[in-house]
Each structure stands twice: as C-alpha cells, then as structure tokens.
Amino acid sequence: MAGRADGFVGVFDSGVGGISVLRSLVAELPHEDFRFFGDSAHAPYGEKTESQVLELARDIVGRLLDEGAKAIVIACNTATSVAAEVLRAAHPDVPIVGIEPALKPAALAFPHGRVVVMATEVTLRLEKYHELASHWGGSCEVVAVPCPGLAARIERGGLDEPDLTETIRDLVGEWAGRVDAVVLGCTHYPFVRRQIATVLGDGVRFFDGGEGTARRLASRLRETGLLAERGRPGRVELASSLNTPEELALYQRFYELPL
Ligand code: DGL
Numbered sequence: 001m002a003g004r005a006d007g008f009v010g011v012f013d014s015g016v017g018g019i020s021v022l023r024s025l026v027a028e029l030p031h032e033d034f035r036f037f038g039d040s041a042h043a044p045y046g047e048k049t050e051s052q053v054l055e056l057a058r059d060i061v062g063r064l065l066d067e068g069a070k071a072i073v074i075a076c077n078t079a080t081s082v083a084a085e086v087l088r089a090a091h092p093d094v095p096i097v098g099i100e101p102a103l104k105p106a107a108l109a110f111p112h113g114r115v116v117v118m119a120t121e122v123t124l125r126l127e128k129y130h131e132l133a134s135h136w137g138g139s140c141e142v143v144a145v146p147c148p149g150l151a152a153r154i155e156r157g158g159l160d161e162p163d164l165t166e167t168i169r170d171l172v173g174e175w176a177g178r179v180d181a182v183v184l185g186c187t188h189y190p191f192v193r194r195q196i197a198t199v200l201g202d203g204v205r206f207f208d209g210g211e212g213t214a215r216r217l218a219s220r221l222r223e224t225g226l227l228a229e230r231g232r233p234g235r236v237e238l239a240s241s242l243n244t245p246e247e248l249a250l251y252q253r254f255y256e257l258p259l
Helices: 018-028 050-066 077-090 103-109 121-125 127-136 150-155 162-175 189-200 210-223 245-256
Strands: 008-013 034-038 069-074 114-119 141-146 181-184 205-208 236-240
Touching: 008 018, 008 050, 018 034, 018 210, 018 236, 018 245, 034 050, 050 069, 050 077, 069 077, 069 210, 077 121, 077 127, 103 114, 103 127, 103 181, 103 205, 114 121, 114 127, 114 162, 114 189, 121 127, 121 141, 127 141, 141 162, 150 162, 150 189, 162 189, 181 189, 189 205, 236 245
Parallel strands: 008 034, 008 069, 034 236, 114 141, 114 181, 181 205
Antiparallel strands: none
C-alpha cells in the first residue's frame, strides 16, 4: 500500500529561478519524486507587495498539497521571507523548507572581507534579511545590492546576450575588483554566475542557498519519516503558470544548463 513517504516533494518559485534549487534537491535526494511549479505568469515576485506575494504563495502551496505533496520547498528567497512562517502555521503537519541568502558561509569564509548580497528589493527590505545581516556582518562588510529587473530579464532566457551582462554591470559594476564574495540571494541568479564574474572579476567567490536547502529538506524528511525508499531514481516534473510549449521548453533548458 502506498504510504505518505511515497508522495512527491512540491517545489515552487516565481519562475525559472527555483530550478537552480531543484537541481541541488535532486542531487541530494535522487530517489525522491519532485514536482516543480514556476509562477512565471506572475513573476517577478521581488517587485510585488508583500500581501500579493503571500496570496500567490498560499494558493500554490494549497494546490500542491491538494495534489498530494508530502513536503514543500519554497525555492524563492522572496517568498520565503514573506510567507514561510504563515505557511508553516497553516500547515503544521507538513515539512516546509525555505531558502535564505547564504550569508553565513560567505561571512565564515571571508571574516574580514567585503561580501555583496544580490537579492530582490523585497528580500532585502524584510526583517529576516536584516537579522541575518546583523548576525553575520559582525566583522566582514556586508553590502546589500537590490537588483530590480534582473530576475525578470533572466525569465526571458537568452542568457548569452550582451544586454544581460550590461544589466548586471549597471547593478553591481561599481564593485568590480573591490569584492571578495557574492551571495546570490535570489534563486534566479545562479544561472548568471558567469556573467556576474565577467563584471566583478574572476577572483570572486560565489555562495548560494541551494545546497543548504537540499540538506535541510533531507533532514526534515528523515526526522518526519517521509524519506522515499524506492529502488528507482525519482521523477522530476516541471510545470509553469505560463503553460505554453515554449515556456515549458525554456524550463527544460534551464534544468539542463551547466551552472
Ligand atoms: N527567485 C526569487 C527569489 O529567490 C524571486 C525572483 C523574483 O520573482 O523577483 O527571490
């Protein structure tokens, strides 16, 4: 008989960005089934109001649970900052794992360095980020750089086109040659790591929250007895609120892109 552990893990983001997290999840938990939902019809979340993001996140989680998700990963820093606590309170029996900017490992690696945190305006505005920055920014210098427009540009694909590098130069170019580490505090940004390095210089180290989120999911599934025990590799499904063949092909390309 199928038990709850046989269910899938629901993963969502405002769009393609969460696919960077999904890849860490699959690498850490290759026997789990994952259903990814990207809300590209409503992206970017990082430039919406908090109540809009909360409503969208609530709807998506409700739907994933109705479809049989055994656990949820919020593969979006913005939605985690806005909605994780509310969603956990609404669904106390479901493991709900979020993501946050990976400032901790960056600060530990560069205790006296300068760390740039790239993220959405909403993520950088909320209390959760300010707590993180005041906790880990004790000795290193933490520079928060909101990146309006960047996630929306990444959503359009064409990552090798020069306008994308120019957008990144406009956002962080002033730090070229003057930064030790960059925290990719939005799940879209790991897809443009190479372009950010082109702007800031090859010596910069990058940190993102994907692997930490994957380890956290593994331990939550273990603690709750929900780890899948199956002989076959897990299945991965990709879905989007922009449900067109072109959009799904874009999602598939992001799933396969070298990172
Ligand atoms: N990928 C999301 C994040 O991690 C949000 C990007 C957006 O929709 O603004 O914050």
